Amino acid sequence: MNFLDLAKNRYTTKTYRKQKISAEQISELKEILRLSPSSINSQPWRFTFVSDEKVKSQLAEASFFNEQKIKEASHLVVFRVVDNLNLFEEQITAILPEGAIAYYQQIVKPKGEEAVKNWLQKQVYISLGYFLSACAALEIDSTPMEGIDTQKYDELLPIDGYKTLFAVAIGYRSVEDKNQPHISPKTRLKAEEIINEI
Secondary structure (H helix, E strand, O other): OOHHHHHHHOOEOOOEEOOOOOHHHHHHHHHHHHOOOOHHHOOOEEEEEEOOHHHHHHHHOOOHHHHHHHHHOOEEEEEEEEOOHHHHHHHHHHHOOHHHHHHHHHHHHHHOHHHHHHHHHHHHHHHHHHHHHHHHHOOOEEEEEOOOOHHHHHHHOOOOOEEEEEEEEEEEEOOOOOOOOOOOOOOOOOHHHHOOOO
């Protein structure tokens, strides 16, 4: 299937069937996330794959209207961003070339802590797009969700210096999922409304 067909068929899954994703595909998804692009190769993230049913259930209970999706799905992937700027600066000093570090020090950092943290969060959202596309290519269904109690997630899955931004349930759609494109066609703005040519 080409990428355009994947884009037409990918959707936010509302109902999953109880089927586990293979260990091989989970390993592949982990490597794909590791290879995600980010500005200056900053990589300000941590990803946690949760398959343990007890932990998944605890996280589901901290996920408002997303609770059932998480309980049904094979895995929940938690996306986190670095929240300790000293930790982040130590990381980039150790792994990035001088030019990239100079860009951060001269262009990004002078904007202040709030702007830096906002920039870091944007990098994690880039990895989300990459991940959702990878899932579609592997014929794995997904549900990205910001509707979670991120503070509770951090209490349940603490990682020093990082905070939860969002999570993605992954698995296989139920045949009864009414959000499938062949049942509920996608609604998108027309191309001429959002794309310009010069």
